[in-house]
Each structure stands twice: as C-alpha cells, then as structure tokens.
Amino acid sequence: MIDLKSKNIPTWCPGCHDFIIFACLQQAINKKEIDLKKLVIVYDIGCSGNMADFLKVFGVHSLHGRSIPTAVGIKLARPDLTVIAIGGEGGIYGEGMAHLIAAARLNIDLTVLVANNQLYSLTTGQTSPTTPKGAKTKSTPQGAPSVPVEPVSLVKTVNPEASAVHVTCLKPVEVTEAMVTAFGNNGFNLVDIDQLCVTFGKQLNS
Amino acid sequence: MNRITVKITGPAGMGIKSAGLLLAKIVTDAGYYFADYSEYPSLVRGGHNTYQITFSNEEVFMVDKTADILVSLVAGHEEDRNNLWEIPLPKDIYANTFSIGALVFRLGLDKIKAKKIIKERFGDDLKNLAAFDEGYDWAFKNSKKINIDAPEGNDNKTMIVEGNEAMGWGLVKGGCNFFAAYPMTPSTGVLHFLAKNQDELKIKVIHPEDEIAVASMATGASIGGDSAAVATSGGGFALMTETISLNGALGVGVVYILGQRPGPATGMPTWTSQGDLLFAVFAGHGEFPKIVLAPGNIEESFELAQKAMNLANKYNVPVIVLTDKMLCESAANVKELSKEKLIIEKSTKIVPGQGFYLYNSYEHDDEGFSVEDSEPAKLGVEKRLKIVEEIKKDTPKVLLLGSKNAKKLIVSWGSTKGAILEALKGRSDYAYLQVKTVWPIESEVGKIINGFETKILIENNATGQLGQLLKSQMNITFDKKILKYNGRPFFPHELKEALL
Numbered sequence: 001m002i003d004l005k006s007k008n009i010p011t012w013c014p015g016c017h018d019f020i021i022f023a024c025l026q027q028a029i030n031k032k033e034i035d036l037k038k039l040v041i042v043y044d045i046g047c048s049g050n051m052a053d054f055l056k057v058f059g060v061h062s063l064h065g066r067s068i069p070t071a072v073g074i075k076l077a078r079p080d081l082t083v084i085a086i087g088g089e090g091g092i093y094g095e096g097m098a099h100l101i102a103a104a105r106l107n108i109d110l111t112v113l114v115a116n117n118q119l120y121s122l123t124t125g126q127t128s129p130t131t132p133k134g135a136k137t138k139s140t141p142q143g144a145p146s147v148p149v150e151p152v153s154l155v156k157t158v159n160p161e162a163s164a165v166h167v168t169c170l171k172p173v174e175v176t177e178a179m180v181t182a183f184g185n186n187g188f189n190l191v192d193i194d195q196l197c198v199t200f201g202k203q204l205n206s
Numbered sequence: 207m208n209r210i211t212v213k214i215t216g217p218a219g220m221g222i223k224s225a226g227l228l229l230a231k232i233v234t235d236a237g238y239y240f241a242d243y244s245e246y247p248s249l250v251r252g253g254h255n256t257y258q259i260t261f262s263n264e265e266v267f268m269v270d271k272t273a274d275i276l277v278s279l280v281a282g283h284e285e286d287r288n289n290l291w292e293i294p295l296p297k298d299i300y301a302n303t304f305s306i307g308a309l310v311f312r313l314g315l316d317k318i319k320a321k322k323i324i325k326e327r328f329g330d331d332l333k334n335l336a337a338f339d340e341g342y343d344w345a346f347k348n349s350k351k352i353n354i355d356a357p358e359g360n361d362n363k364t365m366i367v368e369g370n371e372a373m374g375w376g377l378v379k380g381g382c383n384f385f386a387a388y389p390m391t392p393s394t395g396v397l398h399f400l401a402k403n404q405d406e407l408k409i410k411v412i413h414p415e416d417e418i419a420v421a422s423m424a425t426g427a428s429i430g431g432d433s434a435a436v437a438t439s440g441g442g443f444a445l446m447t448e449t450i451s452l453n454g455a456l457g458v459g460v461v462y463i464l465g466q467r468p469g470p471a472t473g474m475p476t477w478t479s480q481g482d483l484l485f486a487v488f489a490g491h492g493e494f495p496k497i498v499l500a501p502g503n504i505e506e507s508f509e510l511a512q513k514a515m516n517l518a519n520k521y522n523v524p525v526i527v528l529t530d531k532m533l534c535e536s537a538a539n540v541k542e543l544s545k546e547k548l549i550i551e552k553s554t555k556i557v558p559g560q561g562f563y564l565y566n567s568y569e570h571d572d573e574g575f576s577v578e579d580s581e582p583a584k585l586g587v588e589k590r591l592k593i594v595e596e597i598k599k600d601t602p603k604v605l606l607l608g609s610k611n612a613k614k615l616i617v618s619w620g621s622t623k624g625a626i627l628e629a630l631k632g633r634s635d636y637a638y639l640q641v642k643t644v645w646p647i648e649s650e651v652g653k654i655i656n657g658f659e660t661k662i663l664i665e666n667n668a669t670g671q672l673g674q675l676l677k678s679q680m681n682i683t684f685d686k687k688i689l690k691y692n693g694r695p696f697f698p699h700e701l702k703e704a705l706l
Contacts, residue, residue, distance in 0.1 A: 058558050072426060
C-alpha cells in the first residue's frame with residue numbers, strides 16, 4: 001500500500017470519525033490503484049476539509065461550499081483525471097446545495113464524499129442542514145426549526161442516473177467499499193457518510 | 207457634409223438593430239468609417255428601441271446624439287420628430303429592409319452592393335429583397351440624395367464586431383480555452399459568441415447554475431491547466447468576489463470580463479455606466495495582487511482581453527477587463543480579428559501530474575500546506591504581494607494624446623474615450639490621458655498629470671471614481687470634473703460644450 005499521508009499530523013479531536021474517513025479514503029485509493037499523477041482531491045471548508053493538509057495527494061483546498069464547482073472545473077479541463085470532492089454537510093448540503101444539484105444533473109464523473117455529522121463543528125457546534133428538527137444547538141437553543149435534508153433521495157430525485165449511497169463510520173469496511181465503487185462509476189457519485197462529532201455531538205440528544 | 211447620423215426607431219422585435227447593422231455593413235463595404243449606439247429597455251417585445259449610426263470618410267470615435275435622418279419603423283416611435291423622414295413603410299416585418307432600401311438611395315450608396323449584403327444576411331427570403339427594391343424606388347421618386355463626402359477607404363477595417371464579440375476574439379487569441387458565464391446584460395454577447403463558435407475556436411463553454419459556480423469552475427479549469435475566463439456584470443461580479451479572493455490566495459489566474467451597467471442592485475440593466483471601477487479594483491477580501499484593464503473602444507476590447515489572458519497566465523492572478531454597455535453592445539469596423547496573431551503566454555502554474563502541490567485557500571507554505579505561525583504567515587503575504595512591481599512593468603501603458611503645448615489635460619478611462627476624441631477634433635488647447643490599466647496604477651501617471659496646469663476628469667459615473675483612486679494613490683486633485691450618470695454615454699456635443 002502506498003503511503004498517502006503527508007508530513008502533517010492530523011489535528012482532529014481524539015476519537016473523531018474523520019480519522020475513519022481518512023483511513024478509508026487511503027485504502028480505497030490504493031485498492032482502486034489510482035495513479036497519483038491522475039488524481040486530484042478538492043476539499044471543502046470544515047473539519048473534514050482539513051484533510052487537505054494530511055494527505056500527500058495533488059489537491060485544492062477551496063472555499064466553503066465551493067468544492068463541487070471547483071472539482072467540476074478541473075474535471076472539464078482534464079477529463080482523464082479522477083476527481084474527488086470532500087466536504088461536510090454544511091458545505092455540500094447547505095452553502096453549496098445548488099452546486100450539488102447542478103453536478104448531479106450534469107452527471108459529471110465525480111465522487112463527492114460528505115462527512116455528515118449533523119452539525120457545524122469547526123465553528124463549535126451550530127445547526128446544520130441534516131440536524132434533526134427540534135435539536136437544540138448553539139445557534140438554535142430553542143430547537144432546530146427545519147426538517148433535515150435527505151441527501152440520497154434528493155440526488156436520486158434530481159437525476160435517477162446519478163449514484164448516491166449512505167454509509168456510516170460505524171462500519172468502515174462499507175465506507176471503503178462505497179468509495180471504491182464510486183471511483184469506478186462513470187458519472188456523478190455522492191457518498192453520504194454518517195459520522196459522530198465526539199465534541200459537540202451530544203447536543204443532538206437534547 | 208463629411209459626417210452623417212441616421213437613427214432607426216421602433217418597438218423591440220421589429221429588427222431595429224438588425225436593420226442598423228445592415229446599414230453599418232453597407233457603409234463599411236462602401237469604404238466609410240462608422241460608430242454606432244443602441245438603446246432599448248429590458249423587455250422582449252414592445253418598448254422603444256433605437257439604433258443610431260454616424261458614418262464618415264474619416265474615423266468616427268463616437269456617434270452624434272442628434273440624427274440627421276430619423277426613421278421610425280412603426281407609428282408612435284417618432285421621438286421629437288426632429289429630422290424625421292416619413293417613409294410609407296409596410297406594416298409588417300419587412301419595414302426594416304424597406305427603410306434600408308430608401309436609406310441606400312438617399313445616402314448615395316451603391317444599390318447592387320447593398321442588395322448583395324441583404325442577400326447574404328437573409329438568404330433566399332425574396333420578400334426582403336423586394337422590400338429593399340420598393341424602398342429604394344420610393345426614395346428615388348420622392349427624395350433627394352444627400353451629398354456626403356466620398357469614402358476614401360477604411361484601412362481594411364472591414365470586419366464589423368460588437369465589443370462583446372471583440373472581447374471573445376481577444377480571449378481566444380490570448381489562448382483562452384475555457385469560458386464560463388451566467389447570462390447578464392450587457393456581457394451576455396460574449397457567451398453567445400463563444401458558445402456558438404466553440405468547436406471552431408476550440409474552447410469549452412459552459413453556462414453553470416450561478417455566478418459563484420461560474421468563477422469556481424473557471425478556477426478549477428485553470429488549476430487543471432486550461433486558460434480560463436468568465437463574463438458578467440455588476441450583480442454577477444458581486445457573487446464572484448469570493449472567488450477573486452480565492453484566486454489571490456491560490457495563485458490561480460482567471461480573466462473576469464465585467465460589463466458595467468447602472469447600479470446599485472438591478473439598476474438599469476440595458477443602459478451604460480462606469481460605476482464599478484472602485485468595486486473592481488477592491489473586489490475580494492484580503493490583500494492580494496489583481497489587475498484591472500479598461501478598454502476605451504472596440505479594438506482595445508480585443509487587445510486588452512487578449513492581454514488579460516496573457517497576464518493571467520504569466521502572473522497567476524485575477525485579471526479584470528472593465529468595460530460597459532456602451533462598448534459591449536456597440537459595433538465598429540475593425541481589422542479582421544480572426545486573422546490576428548495568437549499570442550499565448552507560457553503558464554508557470556503547477557498542474558495535476560507535475561507532482562505534489564496543494565492549492566490552498568488557507569495561508570500556506572511552498573508546498574501549499576497550511577501555516578499559522580507568525581513567520582511563515584508573514585512570508586506568505588510578502589510572496590504574494592512582491593509580484594506587483596513586476597506586474598506594473600508589464601501592464602498596458604497610459605495613452606497620452608494631443609499637442610505638446612497644451613496646458614490643459616483631460617483624464618479618463620474606458621468608453622468615454624470616443625466622445626472625448628470627437629470633442630477634441632481640431633483643437634490643440636487640450637491634451638488627453640487615457641488610463642488603460644486602472645490597477646495597479648503606474649507611478650508615471652502622477653507625473654504626467656501634474657505636468658499640466660489644468661486637470662479635468664471625465665467619467666460616466668456620479669462620484670468620479672478614477673479621480674478618487676488617483677487622489678488616494680497619488681494625491682492628485684482635479685480642477686474640474688465632468689460626470690454623467692443617467693444611464694447614457696457622453697455624446698460629442700456635450701463634451702464640446704463642456705470644454706469650451
């Protein structure tokens with residue numbers, strides 16, 4: 001297995017599920033034997049996006065919500081590349097929702113990995129697009145007012161030909177398998193990855 | 207007379223502009239120079255649309271406001287009836303070709319050559335040719351030819367292009383092979399032109415979901431190795447500012463065409479303004495290098511779009527081409543742009559396949575890894591800003607025209623150039639300075655301006671934004687500011703009066 005880790009030690013909280021996604025992604029790239037010269041990873045802003053510093057793979061750490069259109073631009077310029085976007089549900093289902101829908105409609109060959117912990121955690125725990133209705137968070141002390149986004153059914157509704165799957169960090173083998181499958185698909189792939197924020201997640205039980 | 211202005215009016219959908227551009231082609235074919243200008247409200251059918259053209263045997267820099275011949279294609283569009291030529295036009299879509307037939311006779315233009323142009327434009331729709339003939343015959347019987355100085359050739363400037371198309375050519379001839387845009391007047395024409403000709407011009411063209419995606423995709427494409435450009439107007443540009451800042455952080459060149467129209471907000475979508483200069487210069491949070499170029503006419507729209515691509519490739523910074531509705535949607539006769547030389551500046555950026563690099567929106571070190579310690583943070587800032595001095599040596603220089611004995615200087619940027627050159631025809635008391643690179647400002651600009659006794663600023667906005675910039679950067683003050691901010695460009699007679 002090729003070591004894809006950079007010189008930087010991950011800064012995630014001890015026990016963070018981003019470590020699982022980080023490990024699964026390295027396994028999946030190796031398993032799929034992707035040529036590193038033909039691989040670009042685009043990172044959103046958020047805890048998961050901080051993976052940009054921990055991998056030694058040609059990358060772009062873009063802006064909050066803009067990892068998808070940046071990745072689309074790279075793929076349009078270089079159709080020969082494998083292009084992966086990684087972000088949290090805040091960037092992908094919130095700030096960048098229009099881009100998710102547009103990329104799914106375009107069915108462009110891209111894999112979008114979403115670390116979905118139902119919270120904005122890098123900004124210390126506010127409601128996110130997938131927070132359950134009624135959950136008390138720092139920005140919604142009286143309970144989140146909206147119903148959560150259902151990403152898999154949303155993408156399938158937008159374009160039945162696009163691929164969208166839901167996996168959980170509690171089953172890392174399935175996470176790796178979902179990534180491997182997505183890298184092999186021609187077309188748009190969403191891998192929605194359920195994870196727990198070990199620091200702010202307990203708010204969700206309120 | 208050596209100069210004549212024809213104005214055609216009517217509701218949207220009657221082919222006002224189409225008729226006008228036919229006339230432009232006919233006079234160009236005859237060997238005249240021309241400038242034109244059109245007005246229309248933001249709607250698809252109805253309203254009051256106008257097209258006016260001034261042509262002459264010498265170069266025309268800007269149309270005259272008052273028409274020598276006014277043709278109204280439909281009753282109710284006669285404006286002030288000043289110089290109205292009442293023609294018994296058919297009440298159908300052939301009114302425009304009928305009017306062209308009549309005009310061709312009255313303006314003493316060649317009938318056979320004109321018919322050839324009509325045929326090229328409308329193909330085998332014989333009704334257009336018949337309407338042209340009827341118009342010509344009617345004018346032959348009912349009007350007198352106007353005596354206009356014979357054309358002396360137009361220096362092979364026989365290609366008729368609008369500013370938008372000229373910029374499209376400029377981008378392509380500067381190596382652009384990726385273009386994204388979300389439609390917005392007045393720069394939509396760049397998208398139409400490049401989309402229509404994408405195969406022939408070997409350029410990828412995409413119309414994404416919003417302007418943020420437009421700028422983000424262009425940035426991604428540039429990282430992928432393409433030479434990328436976008437086009438928009440103020441509202442769309444506002445959405446792109448986060449990406450302009452990103453370009454600054456990443457060191458990724460993208461060209462932004464910004465066609466100004468009056469703001470704030472939706473403003474007046476189909477009218478003209480120079481209200482976004484300071485917005486363009488200061489677009490994007492944080493401190494990073496950026497280039498803003500401002501063409502003054504259609505030829506410069508080509509040249510500066512091409513130069514913008516070259517600068518974006520060479521310096522890996524965002525480059526804004528700041529133009530306006532007056533230039534975007536007006537046409538002129540220029541040299542054949544398709545035959546212009548392709549100038550491609552070799553890119554210095556790292557692209558996928560060339561080893562590891564992280565394009566990082568966070569402050570970063572040489573490999574792209576994030577830094578927060580004080581010393582590397584300071585180095586990151588300094589590394590970004592140090593290329594500004596190199597950029598200054600490479601950007602288009604100011605244009606200084608006029609007599610060496612002039613004691614008075616007019617300073618302007620962008621599309622006001624045309625009316626200024628018209629107003630200064632035959633005068634030696636004024637010199638004229640056109641600032642082509644509005645950012646970063648060349649240090650020589652201050653010396654030039656301060657060499658004159660009287661300094662006059664002309665801008666198509668309400669607050670004299672170039673003046674503000676020159677005051678803040680070089681402590682230059684103007685003795686007089688001539689400003690116009692009603693959605694209309696300066697016309698020659700207005701400046702002639704203002705500069706008496």
